[in-house]
Amino acid sequence: MRLYDTKAQAEADFVPLVEGKVGMYVCGPTVQSSPHIGHLRSALVYDLWRRWFTYRGYDVTLVRNVTDIDDKILAAVSAGSIPGGEQWWALAYRYELEFTAGYTRLGILPPTYEPRATASIGEMREIIQRLIDSGHAYAAAGDVYFDTASWPNYGELTRQKPENMEAAGDADPRGKRAAQDFALWKGRKDDEPTDASWPSPWGEGRPGWHIECSAMSRRYLGPAFDIHGGGLDLRFPHHENEIAQSTAAGDPFASYWVHNGLVNVEGQKMSKSLGNSIFAAEFLELARPIVVRYFLGAAHYRSTIDYHDGSLAEAEAALDRIEVFLTRADRRLAGTKFAGSGVELIPEAFGAAMDDDLGVPQALGVLHETVRAGNAALDNGDLAAVASARGEVLAMSEVLGINPLSPQWKADSAPADRALGQLVETLIADRNAARAAKDFAAADRIRDELAAAGIAVEDGPTGSHWSIDS
Numbered sequence: 001m002r003l004y005d006t007k008a009q010a011e012a013d014f015v016p017l018v019e020g021k022v023g024m025y026v027c028g029p030t031v032q033s034s035p036h037i038g039h040l041r042s043a044l045v046y047d048l049w050r051r052w053f054t055y056r057g058y059d060v061t062l063v064r065n066v067t068d069i070d071d072k073i074l075a076a077v078s079a080g081s082i083p084g085g086e087q088w089w090a091l092a093y094r095y096e097l098e099f100t101a102g103y104t105r106l107g108i109l110p111p112t113y114e115p116r117a118t119a120s121i122g123e124m125r126e127i128i129q130r131l132i133d134s135g136h137a138y139a140a141a142g143d144v145y146f147d148t149a150s151w152p153n154y155g156e157l158t159r160q161k162p163e164n165m166e167a168a169g170d171a172d173p174r175g176k177r178a179a180q181d182f183a184l185w186k187g188r189k190d191d192e193p194t195d196a197s198w199p200s201p202w203g204e205g206r207p208g209w210h211i212e213c214s215a216m217s218r219r220y221l222g223p224a225f226d227i228h229g230g231g232l233d234l235r236f237p238h239h240e241n242e243i244a245q246s247t248a249a250g251d252p253f254a255s256y257w258v259h260n261g262l263v264n265v266e267g268q269k270m271s272k273s274l275g276n277s278i279f280a281a282e283f284l285e286l287a288r289p290i291v292v293r294y295f296l297g298a299a300h301y302r303s304t305i306d307y308h309d310g311s312l313a314e315a316e317a318a319l320d321r322i323e324v325f326l327t328r329a330d331r332r333l334a335g336t337k338f339a340g341s342g343v344e345l346i347p348e349a350f351g352a353a354m355d356d357d358l359g360v361p362q363a364l365g366v367l368h369e370t371v372r373a374g375n376a377a378l379d380n381g382d383l384a385a386v387a388s389a390r391g392e393v394l395a396m397s398e399v400l401g402i403n404p405l406s407p408q409w410k411a412d413s414a415p416a417d418r419a420l421g422q423l424v425e426t427l428i429a430d431r432n433a434a435r436a437a438k439d440f441a442a443a444d445r446i447r448d449e450l451a452a453a454g455i456a457v458e459d460g461p462t463g464s465h466w467s468i469d470s
Contacts, residue, residue, distance in 0.1 A: 001056065001355045003227075004302060006235065006257040007157050007243075011357055016226050017255065022058045024050065025217040025254070027230035027238065028114070030067040030209075031095035035102050035280040037296070037307065038263045038270060042231045044293065045260040045301040047108040047401065049229070052354050055346075055399050063220045064111040065213060066099075068092040068118050069206055071170075074192050088196055089118075102280035105289045106296075107401045107408060113220045117207070121198045123215035124207045127249050128184045128200075136248040140175025142187025142203045146245055148180045154244045157257065158236045168237060170208055182241050183208035210241035218251060228254035232261055232302075261299075264306045278307065287312040290409040294319050294402050300361055318368070322397060323404035325371045328378055328458070329390040338383045342391025350396050360400070367396045424455055431457075 001014040016022055026046045029039055046062065053060045073088045086094075103110075128144055131137035136150045148154045148162050155162055162180050167173075171183030188197040188204040197204045207215075217225065223246075230239060239257065246253040262269065265276045284292055295315040299305045333339045347370065353362035374389030397403040404410075427446055434442040447457055 001053075002357055003256060003258060004357050006259050009159075012256065014226075014256070016058070017224060020057070020059060022053045022060045022227065023221040023225035024053075024060065024062045024227040024229060025213070025221055025225060026062065026064045026111075026228075027213060027234055028064040028066050029096075029099050030070050031092045031099065032070050032072045033095060035095075035099045036270060036277045037280060037283045038231070039099065040102055040106055040280050040283070040292070041263050041296045041305065042260050043103055043108050044106060044296050046229050048297060048301070048360065049227075049258070049358060050109065051399055051401060052358060056355075060112070061221065062111045063113045063115065063217065065216045066096055066114060066116045067209065067212060068096065068116045069196065070209070074196055088193060098281070102284065105284050106293050107289065115216045115220060117212040117216065120212070120215045120219055121207065123219050124211045125185075125200050127211060127215055127218070127245065130249045131184065131245060134248065134250075136245075137184055138177065139185075139202045140177075141172075142205060143171055143175050143183055144185035144202050145171070145176055145181040146184055146241065146248075147177065148182070148244070149178060151244050151248050153247065154180075155240065157240045157243050160236070160240075165236075170210075170237075182210060182237065184211050184245065210238055211245060213238070214242050214246045214249075214251075214253075217253075218246070223250075224252035225254060227256045227258055229258040229260070232259045235259060260301045261304045263296075264304055266308050267306060287316060288409070290402055290404060291315045291319055297360060297400065297402075298364060301358055318364075319402065319404060321368065321371055322393060322402070325374050325378075326390060326393060326405055329374060329386050332378055333383060333387055333390070336383055338387040341384075342387035342389070342394075344391045344395040344398070346395045346399065347392055350392075354399075363396070363400070367393065367400075370396070424450065428457065 002011050003014055004010070005012045024046065026043075028043075029035060043064070046064070050060050050062050068089070069092070073092055128137060131146065132139065132144065135147070137144055137146050155165065162178075165180050167179035168176075168182040171186050173179070184207070185200060185202055186205050186208060187202070188194075188206070197206050217228070228239070228242075243253060264270065265278060268274060268276060270277045286292075287295075291312055292315075295307075295311055296305070298315065298318075333341075347366055350363045350366040353359035353366065356362075370389050370392050374386055374393065377383075377385035377389060394403060394405070398406070402409075427450060431443045431446040434440070434446065450457055
């Protein structure tokens, strides 16, 4: 297996630290507001990585954190802008539940561990003390800062020189030696809630954002682990600072760095200022969740994807082709010696695509080519080939999390889909009654009306069945 290592800026062979195991840390949400589709895309990318590593026989430990203490949450409390006087921790938990609901609806598997930052304060203080003792951090005016000048490798992830970097704006600069120095510990301010601070050798306060991930990854995966992932927008300053503080504290940290691309809307980057952010809950109401999953996962994970009118319709059509084939195959194979005979193994070309830096677009090409071949076999009556294609399609769609026959997705059909199904089934029943009564003109008329609406009817030994003609 190969993956693109952002730090090396090149593809590399994946060699795990422990044979047969993968330790992966992914920067999860800062739960200060509702999730948008970019959050869903990021979580889905690492769900796909995890599923593929698991398919290849690895025992995967996936850690995805929750940042539940944040400047913006506390600022909202101080300004009294949280409705009903909601506490900062209650607001954070409420948004955390929204993220979890979005992940669940999208079929994203729960992480092995999902730690909250506030549960690892002790580990953060320990790393900070190590940095101070080794001369890579300093306390000033109740804060503690990482001394970027003390670490020659600072900037190695994004290949920047410190003098060319933006100033770190994550804390009051009152005690900084240099503008690029970033906060490890933030002294408590008078206008902040008393329960949003913890004791430390440097005074009451709370951790900086970057130290949280260094502490949580170390706690759950150890000082060295295989893969650190996150959105492309986290490379600087977040991941740059994580590398600096962890390695300066003596930890080997991550062997590989993987970053997913972002989501644009109609060619523009999502932002509050442009008013084009699409929240996850809204997006998941526009189509079946499996369709949303297909759309967000179909592009290569490192690419930027663009949502536009018609995007979900295209994804729906692609999924329909898979579902129609599987339904036709099951119906045709029922009662024959080939029923259930197709081995659910992925084709070699699909595996090669996924092994090459998670090449989902190429893998989907193999999936759809197998669907086309399976449909041709159905038309030709080659049941052995139908069974083989069915097994491969099931295996490929299952590892991607888009198997339309999975109970999870079958139970999640939209009300409009259910209504359409009931109407079509009623018309087919009327047609069958007309045929039984030898009223072939009426039967043909119903079939023609369905065909005009894009509904194909197939008569077979097990009765009449319909599908959307795509």
